[in-house]
Amino acid sequence: MSDRKKILAIDDEEDLRIILKEELTDEGYEVFTLGDPAKAMDKIEETNPDLILLDIKMPGMSGMDLLNLIRGKYYDLPVILLTAYSSFKKDIAAAACDQYVVKSGDFTELKKRVRKTLSVTA
């Protein structure tokens, strides 16, 4: 059995999913991706991830709604929100995420946040 940390990236943009998978696999993580937020709970059950990357703006179900669903069932599962703008933090539900990262072409910050979140021992 692999001892690599497992990350599930949920984002409706296929290009971004591909890049996330490449970038994070290079960092040594086992990466799963999902484009349809409605299937997220099943996918979590199936893959048992150590961390979720979650896009805020998706068709059908927003990342914030999905975050609420995840928190209802998997309270201890770390979630990093991916967002185009930091203004989402005005929503109090955002306090339930572990970290957030503003999307950009540079994945340095994302990788740093992933490392930090996976090292938490609280």
Next chain:
Amino acid sequence: MKTDNRSALSKDAWHTLESVREADIVIGIPSYNNAATIGHVIKAVKLGLAKYYPDKRAFLINSDGGSTDGTAEAVLAVLNDDTYGINLVDKPEQPLTGFSTPYHGIPGKGSAFKAIFEAARYLKARACAVFDSDLRSITPEWVQLLIAPVLEKGYGYVCPFYRRYKYDGTITNSIAYPLTRALYGRRVRQPIGGDFGFSAELVDLYLRKDVWDTDVARFGIDIWMTTTAMVERFKICQSFMGAKIHDAKDPGADLAPMFVQVVGTLFSLMKGYESRWRETLGSRPTAIFGFETEVSPLPLQVNIARMIEKFRDGFDENQLYYQQILSSDCMSKLAEVREMCTPSIDFPRLLWVRIIYNYAAVFQKEGDKKRLLESLIPIYFGYVASFVKETETYDDFRAEETIEDLCEIYEDTKSYLLQKWDEKGC
């Protein structure tokens, strides 16, 4: 009869409790000369209980510090008022009863709370909530927000989550929240919020602790309750209460006793819970409940010039003392901030955090703890003045990001705390 010399309740209060015998919910409201505002708080509580818990037996205790302004009369006036209809709430099956009673012990909020805990335990209350007596924005919903997570969802401790003006709660924002978060790994945004809900099990634990001759009996009570609940692994959540509008004070005004008691309690707790915070790295979010509304807390006028003056004068007065407390790098950087502080001030966040960590370590071995903590106050004014200056043009949300950044510095530099702690042989 439960009276003993160490009880915070009077014989008369115990007699009344004996006649009440049991309650499902206990509400506690500490006070000292709050006649102008306490009636509104109790009315909101009374309506909240009638609306959300009409079939529950509820008992209210106003635990008073010797008010001379008619606080007790204001409490009784609302308790005795039988009017519910105007608020579209039916008179409940179990109308709220309660009393106003002076507490015994060291004068302070913590002693007032001890009386409330004793009553809650005696009445076998399943849930208890406390509210500050100077609240102006409290609504009946606040009762449900603090009680429901305990009664219906199995939480042990409920903290408030308010929208506050960016300069309201500066002790919370600069020390209490970020330090608690970095130490124990839980993000509880208002650890000294003043309004809390908690379970019978937690009441029992609080009363078993021998802390009632310390600053916990004063303003240290809030941070002690939150930290104890957190470290003793009680299930914690936050409830969104909307805006907190109360008798807020300019952070440059006289917050000295509160500062000393809150920070002193935080530092004292570090000793007892050392093994817990040593093993904690980073932090995790805390569950949050409640319906979000768009609210705008009232602005608070802040006198930056006065805070800078207090920083400058305090630095000059304590300079030699600071050299004994602070590492040489902190001391030289602080001296630089002092030199450059007029007319404006730029106090680096990293320097502030390192100073707090230096103080936390020195505190453990220091004989004159009050002197030590008082010497931190001018530095605190300098940091807060800098925060106010930096965030002058920010809205509350952007100012919150600055606080988030401070929290991350506290977390990321925890190894520095460990280094200072071990150097001092704590």
